Amino acid sequence: MPKVREHVRGVSYGWPMTFEQPLPKSLSPSRLSDFQACPRRYQHASVERIAQPASYASAKGRFVHFVFEKLYLLPAPDRTIERARDYVAPAIDEILTDDVRKDLAMDDAMLQRMLGETEEIITRYFQMEDPRTVNSEGVELRLGVTVGATPLFGILDRLDRDADGNLVIVDYKTGGLPNRNYDSQTFANAELYAVLCQEKLGETPTKIRLLYVAQGEALERDVTDVVIRARASAASGAWERIKRYYDDGDFPATPSSNACRFCSYKDLCRADGVPVPMR
Numbered sequence: 001m002p003k004v005r006e007h008v009r010g011v012s013y014g015w016p017m018t019f020e021q022p023l024p025k026s027l028s029p030s031r032l033s034d035f036q037a038c039p040r041r042y043q044h045a046s047v048e049r050i051a052q053p054a055s056y057a058s059a060k061g062r063f064v065h066f067v068f069e070k071l072y073l074l075p076a077p078d079r080t081i082e083r084a085r086d087y088v089a090p091a092i093d094e095i096l097t098d099d100v101r102k103d104l105a106m107d108d109a110m111l112q113r114m115l116g117e118t119e120e121i122i123t124r125y126f127q128m129e130d131p132r133t134v135n136s137e138g139v140e141l142r143l144g145v146t147v148g149a150t151p152l153f154g155i156l157d158r159l160d161r162d163a164d165g166n167l168v169i170v171d172y173k174t175g176g177l178p179n180r181n182y183d184s185q186t187f188a189n190a191e192l193y194a195v196l197c198q199e200k201l202g203e204t205p206t207k208i209r210l211l212y213v214a215q216g217e218a219l220e221r222d223v224t225d226v227v228i229r230a231r232a233s234a235a236s237g238a239w240e241r242i243k244r245y246y247d248d249g250d251f252p253a254t255p256s257s258n259a260c261r262f263c264s265y266k267d268l269c270r271a272d273g274v275p276v277p278m279r
């Protein structure tokens, strides 16, 4: 039966409520990350679908992904740096929409900054690998599967076939290099993509490559059966909790400096009485 939101914001913290929106049909790696960081964030983003304003970092990420996606749709011999640069102008139209520009309060200086950083990223990327020699099996690959009772969905940036004939998951990262003490977290999303590949394609990728294109560095990790089982199990456990919280009408908030720092829902949470850290 459809749920109806019946609480009043500001007095709802800790109180069960009901939702007028249906539960999402599937769980993606990024939504799983949201949930693991803070179930309330998942509630706002995925159940209530409260729009999150674009940030400079997210817009630049989408901008650069657009350029690389278009580049890899070309036949391998055509994937030159000049052709990559040709996709910058279309990316301006496609990604920097009026809504995005408004969210960013984008002026000409900000646009020039983004274009300059994109040019640096393109240059660094071509120093990392020659896309004309990459055997790509697909880009922006949409994979949906049900593992056990858990519906999963994800979009892979790129799936390659290496020289030994093995599948390799490639994910572009436009942010800074992560702390290597947290590799398990760094590779978590991509490892769930490996679960998707195994279930959907019947073949398990053997390696993950995270391309930190702003720094020109690649982080690599082998995929093992143990990791695949652990990621599938974590996703299933999270999905069970999501269904339970949805039925209970309450996704608990778990505020912390790390979780809240870049969260778009701080004002909403504070209004609901959640003790969101000030920094």
Ligand code: SF4
Residues within 6 Å of the ligand: 037, 038, 039, 040, 041, 044, 253, 254, 255, 256, 259, 260, 263, 264, 265, 266, 269, 274, 276
């Ligand atoms: S601001 Fe903090 S507590 Fe609120 S949803 Fe975001 S991460 Fe959770």
